[in-house]
Each structure stands twice: as C-alpha cells, then as structure tokens.
Amino acid sequence: MKYAIGCVVLGFGFLGIGGTPAQADELRPTPQVRLDTVAGNLWDVLWKNPPVRKLTADTHFDWRWFASRFDKDQDGVVVRDEFTGKSDHFTALDRNWDGKLTTADFDWTEQSKLAWRKATVFALTKAIDKSSDGRITPEEWLAAFEKVASEKGFLSDSDLESLIFQPAAKKALSDRRFFDREPQTRGDRLQKLFESGRLFTDGPRVGETAPDFTLRTPDGKTSVRLSDYRKKKPVVLVFGSFT
C-alpha cells in the first residue's frame, strides 16, 4: 500500500515538475499534497526498503513454453527422445549436464546451483583478467599464480579459493560502502536510488513492438535503423558502455 501511494507521489513529482524534489518544493508554494512531508517520509521508506530488483529476464521462451512444445508425456522432464531439435541444441540447453531438460535448466535466479557455478567462474576470471577484456593471457595467468602462490611455488585449494572469492568479498564491501553512506539531501537520495538500479527498470515488455531507433556507428559513416531488420532476421540488442 505504501508503495502504491509512493508511485502516485513519484509520478506527480516527475511529470508535473521535473528536476529534483527540492526544486519541486520551491516551485509549488501551495501544494495540494505536502510534498515536503509526504515525499520526505517516502524517501525514508524507499531508502530503507528499496524495491527488490528482479534480476532474471522476461522471455517468451521460458520453461512453460518449452514444456508445452516438447514435454509430450507432461512429466516435467524432456529427454533426448522427446526433443525434436538438433542434438547439439539439446546439449547446449542441458546446462547442468544431467542428460535431461527440467526446470533446473531454466532457473536463472541467484539462488540456483547454476548461478553459483557461473558466479564462481566469473569471480575467478575477474581476479585474473587484469585488463578486463574478457581474455586471460598467459602473462595474466602467471601473474595470478605467482601472486597467490608467492614463495611456495605451488597453489593449494585454499589459495584458489582466496583467488576466487577475495575480490568478491571486496566487492561486497564496496557495495556496503555505497549503500551505507548517508546521503545529504533528498536530491542525493533520489540520485543514488536511480544509480542503484533498484527503481524504474521497466523497459519495453515481451510481446510489445521494440521501440524503433536510428543510430550511427562510432565512425559516423553508417546509420542503422532497427526496423530495417524486420521480416529478415532477429536482432540481439546489447546495451552497455566501456566503464
């Protein structure tokens, strides 16, 4: 209920006025809703209990879709014989290598076993790949070995564990630093909530027409329009930045 009220007030603040809430107060001398008190409490509520982010994807091709296509006997398991696609597709889809496709292969939540596996590999890569280009060179590999093995000249299992999880521990620390520091003004709080990625993550939804755009390549020479691919090929959009 609190969040419902929160959304109304938020929408009000953003659409009606724009800018930071501090400015909003100044621009509205006789507000119907007392933004300074209501929004003040709202920020406290949001700050102390930020909405939980859903980190998994929304997709047309989830387990339910898959089972309706392939799980003929409806036992919750798709074995190789039930699968009509290519054999190497089956192998790729069988993420946990147990020879059958089940909900476990479609579970991308942070708590899933597979997520832990990936997270471990990610942490290891991050610890070794100092240039952060996704490629571990022999030099980076050796540098990591020498750093952790130091004078022993070999790696033990606990050495490997520290190599993998120490950066993660540091990361958790820096996250804590980020969230614990008390922001000074309400504008700061808003800014930080935005940056934390816990608000407003609702891009175009599954089944909706992808918002079209025309953008240029970095050299400025070619321009690409998304809708030009329609009826030709599917498009994977990879959004990101260097940093």
Next chain:
Amino acid sequence: MYRHWKGEVEFLMVYLREAHPVSDETAATPTNKTAGILVKQPTSLEERNAVAQRCSKALHLEMPMVVDEINNRIGRTYFASPDRLYIVDRDGRIAYRGGPGPFGFNPYEMEQSLTLMLLEQERAVGKEKRAQSK
C-alpha cells in the same frame, strides 16, 4: 557467442552513457582503475564516439556497434543503463528482455531463449514448406 550465431541472428551493440566515469565518486571503479579504463562522461556525441571506438578495440568487439544519442534517449527508452540485453524477433517484437544490469546482465540466459527462438523459427519454416508442397 556472436561468432556462433551471427549467420542466423543480427547482433547490435548500442553504446550508452558511461556507467562509471571517473568524476563519479560513487562509482565502484577499482577494476577500471586496474585496467586503466578511466573515462569522463562524454558531453558530446564526438566524445562518446571516441570512447566507443576505444572500447570496441580494447574488448576485441566484432559485432556491429551504434552509439546512443548524447541525450541518452534510446538507453532510457529501453531502461538499459548500465547494461542490458534484449532479443527482438523477426516481427520486430520483444521476445526477451534481460534483467537490469549489471547483475541481471546474463548472456547465457539470453542464449537459451535465442536457441529456442531459432528452433521455433525452423519449425515454423518447415511447416510453411510442407504446406506449400501439398
């Protein structure tokens, strides 16, 4: 992944605003620092183009790249910053919307949907062909 699928699927990288520019004190940038990636938030398209080109080279990106407008319009439309994945199907509709980055950015999760989408596409094409030959 791009190399594996590029025959059947178009990949397009959309270069967004910097997630962790150097002037931003809240940014978690130790990794960037180690890697020597210290970039200010671009204030013009030319500046952003330059960073995008540097990024493309440093990360050995082979896929086509376009650069978002300097007012970040496309990134905001897709709620994509700092990073995010989408699949747009052949009819121009969203088939897959990845979780918000960085922690929801999961290429493997995307690849699963991509595999299944192409599988479905093949089935549909096969059906069409059978219908035509009848």
